[in-house]
Amino acid sequence: MTELPARRLMLVHAHPDDESITNGVTMARYAAEGALVTLVTCTLGEEGEVIPPALAHLAADREDGLGPHRIGELRHAMRELGVADHRFLGGPGRYRDSGMFGTPANERADCFWRADVDEAASHLVAEIRQVRPQVLVTYDPDGGYGHPDHIQAHRVATRAVELAADPAYRTERDGAPHRVGRVYWNCAARSVVEEGFARLSAAGGGPFPELASIEDVPGVVDDAEVDAVIEGGEAEAAAKAAAMRAHATQIVVAGSPSGPPGSFALSNRLSQPLLHTEHFRLADGAQAPGTPLRDLFEGLVGTAGSTEGPR
Ligand SMILES: CC(=O)N[C@H]1[C@@H](O[C@@H]2[C@H](O)[C@H](O)[C@@H](O)[C@H](O)[C@H]2O)O[C@H](CO)[C@@H](O)[C@@H]1O
Numbered sequence: 225m226t227e228l229p230a231r232r233l234m235l236v237h238a239h240p241d242d243e244s245i246t247n248g249v250t251m252a253r254y255a256a257e258g259a260l261v262t263l264v265t266c267t268l269g270e271e272g273e274v275i276p277p278a279l280a281h282l283a284a285d286r287e288d289g290l291g292p293h294r295i296g297e298l299r300h301a302m303r304e305l306g307v308a309d310h311r312f313l314g315g316p317g318r319y320r321d322s323g324m325f326g327t328p329a330n331e332r333a334d335c336f337w338r339a340d341v342d343e344a345a346s347h348l349v350a351e352i353r354q355v356r357p358q359v360l361v362t363y364d365p366d367g368g369y370g371h372p373d374h375i376q377a378h379r380v381a382t383r384a385v386e387l388a389a390d391p392a393y394r395t396e397r398d399g400a401p402h403r404v405g406r407v408y409w410n411c412a413a414r415s416v417v418e419e420g421f422a423r424l425s426a427a428g429g430g431p432f433p434e435l436a437s438i439e440d441v442p443g444v445v446d447d448a449e450v451d452a453v454i455e456g457g458e459a460e461a462a463a464k465a466a467a468m469r470a471h472a473t474q475i476v477v478a479g480s481p482s483g484p485p486g487s488f489a490l491s492n493r494l495s496q497p498l499l500h501t502e503h504f505r506l507a508d509g510a511q512a513p514g515t516p517l518r519d520l521f522e523g524l525v526g527t528a529g530s531t532e533g534p535r
């Protein structure tokens with residue numbers, strides 16, 4: 225068995241596009257530093273809207289071909305971020321995109337929202353015990369903005385972290401138990417989001433003139449609630465923008481890669497700032513009190529290039 229890299233980060237997201245929108249800088253940074261970055265995506269995003277008119281035929285209520293198409297978008301985005309380890313929970317298509325709350329897609333027996341949490345978590349336990357991440361990132365209990373698949377991803381990830389550490393749970397199938405060192409929930413510091421909207425407003429908008437509101441941004445919290453901050457440099461910012469552009473059915477990105485922080489819009493055509501700083505709240509595990517960490521692995525494993533092995 226090949227030796228695992230010293231630092232290992234796992235991210236659990238609901239749809240292809242969430243990882244780039246929310247964690248593009250973080251994934252690009254750690255991948256560039258040689259950490260193992262493992263993305264687990266819970267659905268294929270089959271129920272998404274489609275922005276480019278030429279691809280409208282893929283929509284669920286037409287050819288229902290969006291899921292396979294978004295696998296390709298995600299593969300492209302991973303190349304932009306330098307991330308090589310990507311998995312779909314239970315395999316591609318095991319859990320279908322549940323759609324926004326109140327849509328008929330919520331009623332499908334195969335949708336992620338209707339999945340048994342323990343059964344879905346059992347697939348993630350196998351990934352956790354194989355990768356043995358010191359850090360796992362997912363959403364807060366509201367999924368950041370209340371999408372059923374985001375809420376379910378939170379529930380499944382939380383349950384899987386618990387089961388993966390349990391010596392009485394399926395070690396004959398999945399191998400030795402593994403306790404994740406820290407679990408972080410994605411969030412967004414209010415002051416940073418407000419500054420981003422102020423910048424967009426002064427610039428006259430983003431890909432579209434109408435701006436989203438701060439309430440449309442997932443997981444906005446007061447700055448004091450932020451426990452970790454990952455700041456992107458020019459390379460990470462460019463990689464994040466390119467990865468978001470790869471999700472062309474879902475996202476329109478404005479601004480040049482080397483220019484000032486850009487902006488984007490989803491299929492609702494409401495412009496919002498493309499943030500180069502990503503924020504996290506500590507949900508499980510411990511970290512030194514005081515100012516927010518600038519490295520999710522701080523105190524758990526050595527920094528990039530150090531010889532300290534996994535704990
Ligand atoms: C970022 C994210 O979670 N996107 C989801 C979301 O897409 C939104 C949805 O289609 C909504 O109706 C639009 O107004 C909004 O602009 C979209 O971003 O939900 C989709 C369906 O579950 C999902 O495929 C997409 O990845």
Ligand SMILES: [Zn+2]
Pocket residue numbers: 238239242371374
């Ligand atoms: Zn999503």
